[in-house]
Structure formats: structure tokens, C-alpha cells
Amino acid sequence: MNSRLFAWELRHLRSDLTAWLLGGLLVVMTLFAVANGAHHLRLQHEAVADSLALADKRIADAKALAQKLDAEKREESPSRDPRFAQGFAHFHLQSYATKPPLGLSVLTKGQSDLYPNANLVALSSRDFSVRGEGVDNPQRLLLGHFDAAFVVVYLLPLLLIALSYNVLSGERERGTLPLLLLQHQSPAPLVARRCLVAGLFSFGLLALLLVAGLYATGSLASAEVGRLVAWLGVAFAYGAFWLALAVFVTSRGGSSATNAVVLASAWLLVTIVAPAVINVIAKRVYPAPSRMDFIVAQRAATDEISHRRSALLAAYFEDHPELAPEAAKRNAPDPQVVAQMSYQETERRLAPIRARFAEQLARQQALIEQLRFVSPALLAQTAFNDLTGTGLASYETYRTQIGAHHDALRAYFQPKILAKEKFAKYDEVPRFAFVDEPTHAVLARAAWPLGALLAISALIVVRSIRSLRRSSPALA
């Protein structure tokens, strides 16, 4: 492309008051979004740090109490005594599973306002406690989260539309198009140059602001280059889609007003209507059991276990004959054995419900994964979530690892509790360490939406150029 003509188009843009106003608005919105994201990230870091500090403090307190009890030669109930596995595990231990947020999550809150990054893992249940600090309040959720991804998905298209909806129709309405087309120009390169300038201005400004924002908030140093480049790549491809759409609408030869209405309608359809419809379809096709169903089933299981305790215990002792003599000697079952039996029975009954819940969610997700190709906005948003570690896949990995940690804790403590062992190996208690998905796996997953956005944009551009060439005489 002729660089001098490109420079002329930049001069056109520079003299456009709308571009200055919209550029200024983009600066304000992006900086606000980055600041908002940084605030959310700080809260997440604090929640994770607080949880880990609390866990350490509980262990330190348990150690100190054990030393004090030893020194004073005092006896304490085993259910509270930190020198017993039972007392330590059930009364003193607070094991937190934490998912340190990525620095890049300054750009995308994603699912992080629905799923906390710090979960208390209890021995008695697989249902993880939720720390209030980690979850946004419903009012904030209603308002949506204003992060950089929001700016890209919702506001960047509006900026691009505003700068490109009248690249040709504006010239026609101004009366300059005949003169332009007579200078050895077909409309196609003129439109391409104008849209490219609009796109580079918008995207360049946005990318600059985002990198500066990451630097200013101290997140740039911890951001993985590959993920950051891919994030910006998806933003670029998404912007390219909107520019391609603007070129297509322009190529139809409508007036500026018509183009503006068509593009605004497309924005509404792509960013608001299509994601909502896809969500409804997914929930209709694969309805997940409600949380209430799960709680009701849990209560029913608990009640039934309580009513049929003798029969269930008998069955349990058949499976664990080594525990039966102790019970016979005491003429009453050990509460820890009852607790263990109740846990196993509850888990056995809830497992199918959990599985169904997980299965339906997985199906919903799979359907959305397929249908998201209908909405470029959804494509971009899911890629942003993925790349910043705030997507469903990352939180699913996290939940799986929490489950494994729960199992590890039970495997470590339960034999000791049933054997009524004394306990002093406080530093050997299994600790949770989140292992994030490998970056190459995330990048490979993000490559699909990135490729799809670029392919859709390319198809639209090719179609538009044909239209521009075919209809060029009528455009003047």
C-alpha cells in the first residue's frame, strides 16, 4: 500500500473531530477498565493471601496449644485436642485451596466474579465452602463487569463503526466521491485504506493503553508474553471482524444513515442478542439440576442415613470387619466410624446427582462452544477468559484439583482418626498447590476463536471487494 496515501488518510482522520472525541472516550474508558480490573485483581490477591495466612495461623496456633498442653500435662477432649489426628483435622485445621490469579486477569474478570479463588476444603464434605470476599455481590453482577474485555467486546466495535460507517457514503454525500473515483481509483482501495487507518488508530490506541495500564498496575512483569500477545491478537481479530462488516455494509451503496442503522443493529445482534439466545438454547437443551435439587437430595440422604443407621452400620462393618470388635467392646459404635460411614453413604448417594450436574454443565458448555461461532462477541469473550485464566476451563481444572486435595486430606487423616492416633506432623499435612493448565494448551484453545474471527473477517472482506468492484459505477 502506498505509504503517502496512507499518510493522507491519517491527516483526514486527524482533522476529524469525531475521531478525537471517540479516541478520548476510548482512553477514558480503557483506563477506567484497567483500573477496575486492577482493583478486582488486588481483591483476589488479598483473598488468596488472607486464606493462606489464616491456614498458617491455625496450624501455628494448634502447635502452640499442643506445646502448652504438653507443658501443663493437661488432657483435652480428643475431638479438640491438636495432639490427636481427630482434634487437629476436625477442629484446628483449615485447609484452603487457592488459585492465584494471573497478572493478565487485570484485562478480563471473566468467571472470577462467580467462582472464588480461595476455597475452604472441609474433611467432612466435598462441597467446598465459599469465602464471601471472593465473590462479587449480585448488584455488581447485574451491572456487569467493566474490564478491558468489556471495552473490546462492546465499545471497540462502536468506535470502529463510528469511524467507518460512512467511508464511502460520506464522500458521496459530501460530493467528493466523483473526484476521488476519477483519480484512477476504484472504491475498493479507498475503502480499504480508510478502514485500515480507522482500525489501526483504534486498535493501536487500545493496545498502547492496555500495555501501559498493565505496566502501571504492575501486572506487565508477571504477564506471560504468549498469552498477552494472543489476547491482543484476539482483540485485533475481533476489531477486524467489525471493520470487515463495515466494509461490507458500505459496499452495498446505502446512505450514511442506512449504514449506521444496519451496523448498530448488527452490534446489538452480535453482542447482546446472540449470546443471550445461545445461553437460553444451551439451558433449554441441557437443563442442569438446580442447586436446590442438590440440597434437597443431600438432606434426604442425611435423613435416610439417620433413620437406617443400624442397618447401614451393619453393612459398613461387613466391609470393615477390623472396626467391628471395637464397637462390640464399647457396646456402641465409635462416633468417628459413624461419621466415616455417613460420609461414604452420603457421597455414594450424591455422586450420581453431582455427576448429572457436571454432565449437564459439560453438555451445556460443549453446546455453547459450538454455538459461539455464531457470535463473534462470544468467541472473543471466551478467548479472553481462557487467556487470562478466568475461563470455565481454568476453574474446572481448579475444582478438579480441589476435589483431589479433599481426597488427599481424607486419605491422610481418616486412617489416623479411626486408629485414634496421636498427631504431631503439622508440617506434613497435604497442602494445596494449584497447577495451572500449560500455556501451550490455553494458546491452542484460543487459536480456534482467533482463527475463526480472522476467517470470518477475510470472507466478508472478499465478498465486499467483489461488491465494491461490481457496483462501483453506481456509487458515484
Added chain:
Amino acid sequence: MLTLQNLTKRYPGTAAPAVSALNLTVAPGELFALLGPNGAGKTTTLNCLLGFVAPDSGRAVIDGLDVATEPLETKRRLAYIPEQVNLYGHFSGIENLAYFSELAGHRYADAELRRFLTDAGLQADAHERRVSGYSKGMRQKVGIAIALAKHAKVLLLDEPTSGLDPSASHEFSRLLRQLRDRDVAILMATHDLFRAKADADRVGIMRHGRLAHILTAEELAHTDLEKLYLETMHA
């Protein structure tokens, strides 16, 4: 040179063709004035030559090239000055000239651009001023400068003197004669009978898409053009 061979154009939904089997040749260095009332087919003829309207049949040929099959090459050889020359108001006269010239593939030094503007009659102190403050006549002059800078072989004009005061109109005629002296073939659609008689080498009177009369300069000298025009319109 420009040539029209049996050029016919009918717009959808209209009973009569806008241009019907029109034949015309304008030689290099010739100024042909096309007279006719509104709707006679003058602007459609120009649009066919510009490539903005595709004819139903016949050919429009610029410098030996068919407009329909060689649209870009014919545009390179063409300049066009509409009734209202619209330029970019946020650019100066010299910037507008530089921009349109570069679009056409010509890059000129500042002094050359100023020479084109001066040749087109634009005062030097206006070169750097924003076009948004220009009069219609000044814009016409920038339009002429664009044609000069393009080294166009054919110049098409659509009501170029409409709305110009007599002095500006006279100045415009002088510029047209300059271009004609450079062997540019000029086709001018106009309502201005006085200007047509004074400037044109030949005059054609169009009615219902056809050339009802063609008069040479010699014939014009002995003809009451206004009377002939009115008679043709009421025939």
C-alpha cells in the same frame, strides 16, 4: 479525443431513454458545448463517459479506450469539473491538489503544485488557506488545477459557470481556452448560451436524449442561438 458511438441509456421505470443512439466526437483541442434543458440527457452523457453510469448499448470511448472495458485507464485520461466542485474543507487548496494528484499517481514538489494553482487562476495568498473559506469560483479553479496536474486528455464539465459572477465566468472561459490550447478535448454541458457561443468550437443542442442540432463556430457566428434553442425546445 472522446467518441460516443450509438450511446443509449434508459433508466429503469422511465418510458423514454435518457440518451438515445448518441454519436459525437470531440477532437483534441476542441471545446464542444452541449446545450439542452434539464432532462435532455446532458448529465447522463457525461456520466457514461465518466463510467459512473453503464450504457444499455453503444460505446463511450476516451483516447481510443472503451470506458466499459477499461474503466481505470480511461479515468486516468479524464478530468471532470462538476457544477459544484466539492473539495476537503479541512485541507488548503494546495493540500487538496496534492492529495488528488497523489491519488492519480502524480507526486509534485510544492513549487509545481503552486504553479498549477496559479495557472488555474488562484491567487497565491489563497494557496495555503483552508478550502472551507473558498468561494465557488476559487473551488472551480482548484478543480481546473487538478485537471492540469493530471495532464488529462479529456475534460468534462457539467454546468461549470452556473452561479459564477460575470467576472469569474469570464476568468473561467480564459482557463478553458488555455486547456484547449494544450490539446485537451473538452465537452461542456451548460445552460449558458452566451458562454457557449463565445467559447465553444462547436455547439450541440440536445432534446429527449438526441442531438437535435450541431453548429460549428462559423455557423454560430451567423445564427441566433437563443432563437434556435427555443425553437428546438418547442418543436
